[in-house]
Amino acid sequence: SQTIHQWPATLVQPVGSPLSLECTVEGTSNPNLYWYRQAAGRGLQLLFYSVGIGQISSEVPQNLSASRPQDRQFILSSKKLLLSDSGFYLCAWSVGGQGETQYFGPGTRLLVL
């Protein structure tokens, strides 16, 4: 069966510090990978998606970046965090086909102070 992992689960960082959130998927090959952010009480905002190694597409201009160094690894980064980067970050995967469904990880709650 497929599983998706995210770490850390929670993170408190000062403004201006760097960020690295990691997501890994097990039990599937060549998945589509996604990063979402969810502000408190709001819906999910798609940040980045990737259809293959080294292929990253950005949905929202911001000070965040994403990388996919391996087939089942997706990393979200920032060189300098802003207060507005606080939120709940979710990684998801899917496999193309009929009725493609996304499966979400447990999420990382980030608080920037």
Next chain:
Amino acid sequence: LAKTTQPISMDSYEGQEVNITCSHNNIATNDYITWYQQFPSQGPRFIIQGYKTKVTNEVASLFIPADRKSSTLSLPRVSLSDTAVYYCLVGLNTGFQKLVFGTGTRLLVSP
């Protein structure tokens, strides 16, 4: 991607059937309709997906009229643990799919 409209919140009691309706007037021919459930501090969880008529699984039913401009998620005999936010999404059923999550419907089930 087709835009969806759902009620912001709904209240129910344990044991009742809950029906959440979603409007998607601009749904395209190849779009599927998918519902997700999200508990606080967790990622959304797939509930059910359909294209037309009716789909049923072990947790819910999805009713889609012939014009497909709306859909209704039906939760039979809800319990307290069904308190969550429910999202309706529409999108392409093949290849890469960018999902657009709205604010969803916040369902509160009371004793």
